[in-house]
Amino acid sequence: MLTITTEELSGIVEVMVVVSEEEIIDIAQELAYLRDDETPEPEELRQLITSAMKIHWLEPIPSTAVFGAPQSSNLYIAGPASFGTVPPELSEIMDTIEFEGCRSFDWDIVTSNIIPDMSRKLDRLEALVEDAADGAVVIKKAETEYSELFNRYYDYDFWLPDGLPGIGMRLEAVSQRLKEIKEAD
Numbered sequence: 001m002l003t004i005t006t007e008e009l010s011g012i013v014e015v016m017v018v019v020s021e022e023e024i025i026d027i028a029q030e031l032a033y034l035r036d037d038e039t040p041e042p043e044e045l046r047q048l049i050t051s052a053m054k055i056h057w058l059e060p061i062p063s064t065a066v067f068g069a070p071q072s073s074n075l076y077i078a079g080p081a082s083f084g085t086v087p088p089e090l091s092e093i094m095d096t097i098e099f100e101g102c103r104s105f106d107w108d109i110v111t112s113n114i115i116p117d118m119s120r121k122l123d124r125l126e127a128l129v130e131d132a133a134d135g136a137v138v139i140k141k142a143e144t145e146y147s148e149l150f151n152r153y154y155d156y157d158f159w160l161p162d163g164l165p166g167i168g169m170r171l172e173a174v175s176q177r178l179k180e181i182k183e184a185d
Helices: 006-016 021-034 042-054 090-096 107-133 139-159 167-184
Strands: 058-061 075-078
Touching: 006 021, 006 042, 006 058, 006 075, 006 090, 021 042, 021 075, 021 090, 042 058, 058 107, 107 139, 107 167, 139 167
Parallel strands: none
Antiparallel strands: 058 075
């Protein structure tokens, strides 16, 4: 059982702005120590990070986007669905690990990584909708995929400073196409 929750992980990242995987491991181990809990294994913490990314509480960020990036292959920021809780022990831990603060990153680089991913997902969705129009796929599957992608779009569009230009219009066209297919049935 991990000492640190997804909410606490997210809160830590919100406070620190950008966090490396190594820092997450160090902080979680210090947190366990302060709570007299069993020290979590790095692999358990990597699984926690992965699950937090799946629900968009954490977003990976390339080191090129971070000003004065800590040396790490894996860096994270709080994601668009993050609702973090800061552990009360964090200030003591930050003193222990000698956290210097003042981290920042380039939103344009973050956005430039998210837009192509959203575009690829939208390409697949458009193909799925056309398969539904041809009867090769049940329309419910296309509607479910649309709903999930729309929710993700909404989260990112709200979260990113300049939103996701062009994606909203394509999603609106998919919505219209789904409506046409349903009306034709």
